[in-house]
Amino acid sequence: MTARLLRLSVVGVLLAACATTPTPAPTTVAELLPESAPTVEVPAFATRLAQVQAALQAPIPVLLLEGLSQPQQVAQSLAVTDPRVVQYFGDPNTGLAMRNEVFNVHPFRASDVTEATVACQQAECYRVEVYNYAYNLTTVAVVDVTSRVVLAVNYFSDTQPDVNQTHTGLALAIVKATLAEPGLAASLGIAPDAANALMASTKTALNDTRCERSRHLCVAPTFVSGDRALWAIVDLTEGRLVGVRWTELGRTSGQPITEQSLQNEVVMRDFCDQTNTLARDGWALRYGLTSSDGLRLAQVRFNDRPVLASAKLVDWHVNYSQSDGFGYSDAVGCPVFSAAAVVALKGPEVSDLPGGFALTQEFRSEIWPLPCNYSYQQRYEFYTDGRFRVVVVSLGRGCGTDGTYRPVIRIQPAAEAVTCAEWDGATWQPWAEEGWQLQTAETAFTPEGYQYRYTDAAGSGYFIEPGRGQFGDGGRGDNAYVYVTRYHADKDEGESDLITIGPCCNTDYQQGPEKFIEPGPERIEAAPIVIWYVAQLKNDGEPGREYCWADTVLENGVYVPRVWPCAAGPMFVPVR
Secondary structure: OOEEOOOEOOEOOOOOOOOOOOOOOOOEOOOEOOOOOOEEOOHHHHHHHHHHHHHHHOOOOOEOOOOOOHHHHHHHHHHHOOHHHHOOOEOOOOOOEOOEEEEEEEEOOHHHOOHHHHHHHOOOEEEEEEEEOOOOEEEEEEEEOOOOEEEEEEEEEOOOOOOOHHHHHHHHHHHHHHHOOHHHHHHHOOOOOHHHOEOOOOEOOOOOOOOHHHOOOEEOOEEEEOOEEEEEEEEOOOOEEEEEEEEEOOOOOOOOOOOOOOOHHHHHHHHHOOOEEEEEOOEEEEEEEOOOEOEEEEEEEEOOEEEEEEEEEEEEEEEOOOOOOOEEEEOEEOOOOOOOOEEEEEEEEEEEEOOEEEEEEEEEOOOOOOOOEEEEEEEEEEEOOOOEEEEEEEEEEEOOOOOEEEEEEEEEEOOOOEEEEEEOOOOEEEOOEOEEEEOOOOOOOOOOOOOEEEEOOOOOEEEEEOOOOOOOOOOOOOOOEEEEEEOOOOOOOOOOOOOOOOOOOOOOOOOOHHHHOOOOOOEOOOEOEEEEEEOOEEOEOOOOOOEOEEEEEEEOOEEEEEEEOEEEOOEEEEOO
16 A cells, blocks of 8 residues: 655755754755655555554444553443444445544543533543544543443544544654655655654644645644754645645754753642642632643632633644644643643642732643743633633744744633623624624724623623733733633533644634534523633744744853743623
8 A cells, every 4th residue: 555645835945854964955846746746655554554444344443542451441342332423433325434543542530520421520431532534523432431331422523633642653654754755855855853753743734735624634743953844744544745844943042941840740640630729819719730621720709609610721723824824733731641732841830919819830842942842821810809811821932933823712601691792882782692703903892991791680790801912911912713602511512621623724713613603603692601712823033023932041151941922811800
């Protein structure tokens, strides 16, 4: 079985990625069309296709995950035989088997518990993620292995699970085999070292290929060479390299910060495997780290009145090209049994604020701030007057000087029946049904800076004040998409740990939350709602204009990190 090289359309590529001596990049490289491209033998993919063919002929046509513990095997077996999962194993018209695969079987965490899975508070449960390549559909089954029952099954259309080690190894094998072809090696100067690949397990996209809009499962092993990074974008659905791209990294000292380490055991024990409580200044809340949705708050109350059911950070979408559309769909979370690309550094910390306090969690790549390594921060601010703010911060450095960060925040108010409204410049206009809105230079705000409001029947609720650079934390304005969806207790639309729901590189409203609105928006008057907030932050590595950026500099003879953060997030102000 062979995998063919699809179109490589690159201007100003390629120099030798991760070779000992970089080769200068040619000014142009002719496009290699599919008809003229060489066929490339990839033994690892041939083996994979044989496994897929065998699975399609099996009584239960699904490629199972191997190397599991006994409880994980039980969970997988129960999930793939549940009728709610099996219904997507075959074409409904012909009965022919479709390509399905179990990607992950993760332990169920306290932060994942919903109304449907409350039994997992007392039982051993696992989360089984199954991907349907034909439908581009992810099915998530929650299995109680103590009682041997599937508690819940949820479906996420046009969404892929996080890849596992098998997929990562396959992607690297495809890159190595394709770019090692004599004709390509001579003309392109490629010698990537799989051992030095960065972000190899992180999903990506690429315009003008089937990876665009994430119709296929794609990843982008990335290789740093000098002040540039080579992206090798691999379509794992078809098993081939679909494109290569360069990003400029900017100048760097090339020194990681090594005195800090990831305290995995402590983080897992104290913050991932259990829920913590915090009470201060009239506020009371529960918090814990999730597998891939960052630091999650739950049951937030102020002066004993419910405020939030939950809040968390679902994704970081990072786009490095407006035209080509490639980048990463990042996740942040626990350091073990996690699909997070950037993991928790120590545990969350409480600090003082003028008139309140903050709960802050940092996530960091191990050799940050070297290029193609990331550092993110979540911060929840609480004030004695009842205000609160949900904040996300990128500390750079990232994998290019032309990146746009789009963090996806999910906020669920505690009230069961609220009405959401938007200020139109003169009055509050209620939203009758689910929808979204973009903050622009023409957006109308109240004199206090409010754009939205949600209130219950008694008139209590909160104003929402988007970031416009007014919070004194370096933010330059959020330019945020805001979505309002109806909350359903009987189905999981992100209440538990959510896989990356949107592709990395869409530049419009299609960031993921719209999946819970389209195709038919529901009514939301006097209803429980979820607010999704997606800021858009453009990085800058130009000296004197740095933003969403980091480097190491010499101070007193040693290297220390220098950070130019970009912060975003709305302030919630009580309706008096």
